[in-house]
Amino acid sequence: MVITFGLNCDSARETSASLDSPWVGVQQMLSLLEAQLGLPADQASYTDRLVQYLECLERGLAGKPFYAKSFEVAPLHTAATLLEWRDQLYMGGWNGHSVPGASPRLKTLIDIEKAAASLIADNVGQRLQRVISVLTSQNVRVSEIHLRDTLELLPPLLQQLLCILRDHHGVILKEEVELTPAADAGSDLGRLQRRLIEPEATGQMTLTGDGSLVMIQAPSVQVASYSLAQLISAYQEITDTLPETAILAEHSGRAIDAACESQALPRPGFSNLSPWRPAAQVQQLAFELMWDPLDPQAQLEFLTHPVGPLPRKLKARLAQEVAEHPGIGSERWQQIIASAVEALAEESPEKAVRLQENIQQWLEPIRYNPETGMPLDIAQARAELVFAWLQHRHSAEVKETGQEHTHFALALRQVSDLINALGRLGRSGKTNIGREELRLLIGQSRGAGIDLIDRAAETIAPSNPLQALETPSAISGAPELVVWMGLAPVADLKRAPWLPAEVKALADAGVVLWSQECELALQGNHWLRPLMRASKQLLLLPYADCEGHHPVLDLIAANLKGGLGSLAPLAATEVLLGAKAVQLLDVPISADACLIPALPLPKKQRWWQLQDVELPKREAESFTSLDQFINSPYQWVFRYGAQLKPGALAELQDERRLKGNLAHMLFEQFFTEHTDIPAIDCSAVEDWCQKSLYALLPLSGSTMLLPGHRAERERFLMQCAGALAQLCEQLQAASVVKVAMESPQSGDFIGGQLRGSIDLLATNVDGHEAVIDIKWSGYKYRKQSWEEGNYLQLVTYAHLRRQITGRIPALAYFTVSERQLLSNSVEYFPKAQLVADVDNLAIAEYWKQLEDTWKWRREQLGMGRVEVTVSGTEPTEESQPDTGVDIPETSDTFNDYAALTGWEENA
Secondary structure (H helix, E strand, C coil): CEEEECCCCCCCCCCCCCCCCCEECHHHHHHHHHHHHCCCCCCCCHHHHHHHHHHHHHHHHHHCCCCHHHHHHCHHHHHHHHHHHHHHHHHCCCCCCCCCCCCHHHHHHHHHHHHHHHHCCCCHHHHHHHHHHHHCCCCCCCCEEEECCCHHHCCHHHHHHHHHHHHHHCCEEEECCCCCCCCCCCCHHHHHHHHHCCCCCCCCECCCCCCCEEECCECCHHHHHHHHHHHHHHHHHHHCCCCCEEEECCCCHHHHHHHHHHCCCCCCCCCCCECCCHHHHHHHHHHHCCECCCCHHHHHHHHHCCCCCCCHHHHHHHHHHHHHCCCCCCHHHHHHHHHHHHHHHHHCHHHHHHHHHHHHHHHCCCCECCCCCEEHHHHHHHHHHHHHHHHHHHHHHHHCCCCCHHHHHHHHHHHHHHHHHHHHHHHCCCCEECHHHHHHHHHHHHCCCECCCCCCCCCCCCCCCEEEECCHHHCCCCCCEEEEEECCCCCCCCCCCCCHHHHHHHHHCCCCCCCHHHHHHHHHHHHHHHHHHCCCEEEEEEECCCCCCCHHHHHHHHCECCHHHHCCCCCCCCCHHHCCEEEECCEEEEHHHHCCCCCCCCECCCEEECCCCCCCCCCEEEHHHHHHHHHCHHHHHHHHHCCCCCCCCCCCCCHHHHHHHHHHHHHHHHHHHCCCHHHCCHHHHHHHHHHHHHHHHHHHCHHHHCCCCHHHHHHHHHHHHHHHHHHHHHHHHCCEEEEEEEEEEEEEECCEEEEEEEEEEEEECCCCEEEEEEECCCHHHHHHHHHCCCCHHHHHHHHHHHHHHCCCCEEEEEECCCCEEEECCCCCCCCCEECCCCCHHHHHHHHHHHHHHHHHHHHHHHCCEEECCCCCCCCCHHHCCCCCCCCCCCCCCCCCCHHHCCECCCC
């Protein structure tokens, strides 16, 4: 057997590997040798080992060790750190024995190891030591090992293993570090390659601009990926062959695979591992619903997740309710659930009962304080609930031959690890687990994640010329073209935790830790390989939207006269799509040959002319639709004519709308409970608000209960209490005896039926009415608009009430945050702020003008003429009616269709 070995080869996808010539990393090498030597392979999950070591650390707390304070705050995180230290010691050759001259913390770890050695599953270092000990008496069937890394730079224990195989078993070790320059010595690329490995090189080199060394900055990974695929496809069109290409993409392989597919190129086959595959996310989201206060964002994510244990339609309706009123258990929430259960009961009473139970289990469990944690038996029951659902879905996918069954199988394994870890914690005497500890366990059980289905390379070497690389060290051979995508900054190596005195004491005891100097040297070696193995052209594609850059760019810049700006001929090209021509492997490719020409965006224009389109009248209009019809006809056409609506993806309301909704609900509840307006004690309103608001927030405003929102919550409470008390004083001063909140209205107007809902309809002792529209804020804006004759909403309600009572009511706005009542009648509201010159005659005249304006717009739409009243356009003579209300020049402050109304120059 001929083995290719490298530290990063466990994750490398080498299609040329076979049973007799595998590519292996440390884990795979260990498994192979253990199998040949007949050694048991005890490969417990990291989660199991973490929980096992946690038990050992708990036992050592009696002596008040150095980690005691950290352990008290975050036991699992502390255990994870110390387990990493322990693994480092074993990789250095430690076997748990005492170390002369050890520091106090080393002595503590040694004491803990007396119990840990028999309780914890073996780590990589322990397995390596066992293999090394057995190799002295047994043979292995390995003839050669091709090293992808320099032997002297590997961890000491790996060096020891490889040397034993070489010296005692005759295994031939061949270093294939591949730092030999592959490009022609006379090319820019070849000269740079030789310069990078010549320690005596001084000064900087000047490029000739032969195109062998190119850097182009793309605006994003998507643009870079698709443009690269287009270039390679164009090269194939010209030469009838594909270039031998190695594409190095450490973080963007999925985009490259998709881009190659779009150009009918063979898919390189990047791994696309992710811990966020839908099946694997359910356990995390299921646990997030068990913490108090409930996080509405997590709740919304659970309800909008593409897979889940509840019916999709029910989740969608509940998600919309959560988006509008974040919380759980509101009246509307209960109505949605009751409706779904009743509908299912008609089909099967048993299914309806199960649905009710599932809703209770998944969405309405008992919730726990994140700090004190939830009982371990509850956490385990939750994990088992997720496991049972995954098992059911997995069985269904297998039965239906669905491709997703692999994802569900892997997710099952992850949840099984979590169940085992929770069970072990319970058996160790632990009773509760906090939120952060649980998140850590879930994260560890997910590991690197789950791969996408059917994403493997579409052809095998050597017929597949596109080599997919996810680490710089994985490159093989000497491809003609090497493309390094992204070149993002790399994380600094984690600093070793050991003090110099500890390192010396360990070394004296025969424990040799892997030095950071060797680790850094090996990392630098890996980074050089893609640069050295390009035989004809090196194409560097950093992304403009990436903060910082890779050290390789600094290395190249330091060796070039003029730095990175000297990379000809495309150094000045900011965007790959903007390249006029690209010389790919000596083949000039014009942009026209491979790139789709950009189409100009449609420009904004004031009027659209529809051809052969009839816009029928609607059966009923509301204030909202009437406002759009008159002031924003383009929005009315989009929404009601074309039936275009904003996307259905639910998202939590912004703070302003949330506060407005909560204030409305709070006011409605108050006046439902306090029907005798003159008897209201305004001084007691604050106490009522305090009690009622904290009962309302879990139902419809749980965002305000989250950590970090206390100050805003208290401010909101004071605003609502003060505003409600002020509103009560205004009503009492107006001798109001009855109010109706959210009062539905219907009537007629020139265009047909008209409907609306009045926020607060007040009736005074004389039987006269007032319409109050309650807003969260905007007193100054509404006062100015009213004075300018723009008060369509109030006039609409006045028209509806006049049809019912024969009288025009008093009109008012009440803004909660400013505690201001703005009215057209101080006779009705003596303490209100007056809007001058708005009497009943003016209101009646305004409505008549409004109907004239409606007829004018209706005639325009009947002729297919649609005015686009957006910023960036100028009104024309047709923009104002001869008789009617004044139309504002623009009306696009709240516009769901901005992307459809055209673009300004250079937008």
